[in-house]
Amino acid sequence: MSTTDAGIPAITLTEAELDRYVTHGPTRGLLSGSGLPAGTDLLTFSPLRTHGLRTLADATDGPFRVADELRNRLVIGELLNPAGMRRESILLDGGTGELTTAYLFAPAEPRPFAPSLATLLRFAAVTEELAGLRGRFASLAGQYGPRTAAEATRRLLSLFEEDAGGEVPPYWKAAALIRPLVLVAGPGTASGLTLAVPARVLDQEFGHGRVTRFEEVDFPTTLTHEPTRCFLRETGLPEEAVLFHADTDVPLPTLREYFTEEYAGDYPLDELPAHADHLIRLGHLAEDNSLVVDGRTGAVLTFSGPEATLYPLNTDVSTLAFTLWLLHHERTIDEHLAHELTTAAYDQLAAAMLHTLSAVDPTGRAPGTDWHYWTDLFQDEAGGAL
Template identity: 35%
Template sequence: MVRDPGSDRVYLLDLYDPRYAQVHPLAPSMESLRRLVDAVADFDGRCGRFADLTGHSGPEAVREASERLVAVLGGESWAAQDWGVDRGPEQWPLALPNLWRIVAVVKPLALIAAPGRGLLLDLPARALVDVFGEDGVRRFAPDELPSALVHEPTRRFLGEVGLPKEAPSFCAAGPPDAPLRTLAEDHAESARNPELRHLYEDADGHPPVADADQRLHLGSTPQDVDVVLDGRTGAVHHAPCTYDRLTPMNADISSLAFALWMHGTARDLVERHDLKGGTDDFYVHLAEILLATLAAWDPGACRESNSQGDPDDPDARDEYVYWPEVFHDAAGGAL
């Protein structure tokens, strides 16, 4: 962050390479910056001017919160300043600089859900349909859920809300309408498949986890890890294809569905409001605010890793914290 002493304007400094240093509008003045930060803190805490949003949830709550944030953040004297190559609010989407419009459209996404009934959160039944389409969401009939899934809130969620068949960071397991399989069943079936046999050549040295008959295979990811549901507790993990080791991914199925919904929604918001900037200058800011929004519900899903995680490296697998890896994958175009 830098300040122009002549005008008092405040900028974000992009100093990836000193030869190509760039500055981006942040606030018309230091006093304005304090007001902007206070407004975001009020929203995060649902206090002050945003106190009345407490207890509100659903699509209308998301829309209202975003509109109010845009109004509050846009209430500063942006148009009274000369922002040079960044032009001004007449050219900015939502009449806000990049960072503040990311805040204004991403942070309200947390309001789509309310506290859950036996799960972390209660996602509206049509939330996934609104993003992935009616044919893009699978809801499970009781006979499509194996007896190993004894966690009743998870059974209810899969029947009422379901999961996307295909999302930017998830692909549902098996053919449509096929029952979910336990890890033990899926491991045995995959190991017999001639096209997959090479993946299981060392399977004897990496047997599936001891309770593989009580965990379910939900789907796969572009990062070549599988999504696993604990049928007893409802916790969600990721695992290599051999299922010999599990790493926490989401607290439960509702948090997983929220993360998938948010990722799908963010793809549309990025394009509509130019959230990443012309040369992806704000990609890292977008990733961090998405993670903060997910962490508001499920802090464990966004925990920091102690090293550079690699899902293919057995020694680093515990450190592969899925959602931070996904959202920060600028090279892979995750956002």
């Protein structure tokens, strides 16, 4: 095996290394010729550099029963899932060149991934073009909104279908349907917030009359962050979204006012955060989680009453609105496609959702963040959030 560090790092195998495992001609030619990049934004072939070619039976090394038809598949890489998610391995059929994915702790359920290594590399490359708005997506640079996102999905899905003979595997279908949604809202340079979320985007998604917009008299004096005040006045938040309910009984209370009034002495106020007067309650999530905004900085957090713990949630109200839009919109995607993803590849859909959210709001993967509501929610298949 050899690797090169000039340009794109490549992993190549010698004919002798391939002889025991790979008989498929085009696959042998690629692996012994141009080779594989050590990694892309979506996946890595570094297990090849670490372990060389090895069968699934060798990789699991006995603790799991591997079906006979899977024993000789080769473990050549891993999907780069968001932090905290288990990595799914990429398996190669040395006889046909086809690729599947499976978890090494559950190798009896491989899922289709790509008809060949060459196709897989093209899939990864074009998805990276989307992320960088270059190549076939360069014309979309600087454009934002639902129509732009829909056009990006159309282009990406068309490229996948062309390369896969119309049968796009679930992982790539999730990539085509979800990843372009980062284009719904542009940067909020002028607003002082992370994103510029037009009010019409929320109105179109949740329905006219179902988005709450506040007036100055609704804000407590401790809400001094002007970009937040402006967003809540002009753009607003949905009254109800997936597991979120806005506080429509105005004026908005501080966290201390809320617990004082709603619990009437039944909650120990000394367990509230020291700056509870600067935390303004915008609504609640499931399981007694108050959703609050820090009136001084605009940061959005959750406060768990039973645990008396404050957790980061979103960078600001603009990324909160985008998250609620993303969760709601995922449920409105074509029912057949959504059903296929949520039943056959829920974890891959969750990974695509987390990649999309973290592309505009890195709160969930910020250093020192040991728990994040949205990250936990997206991965909860039993809870049915997606």
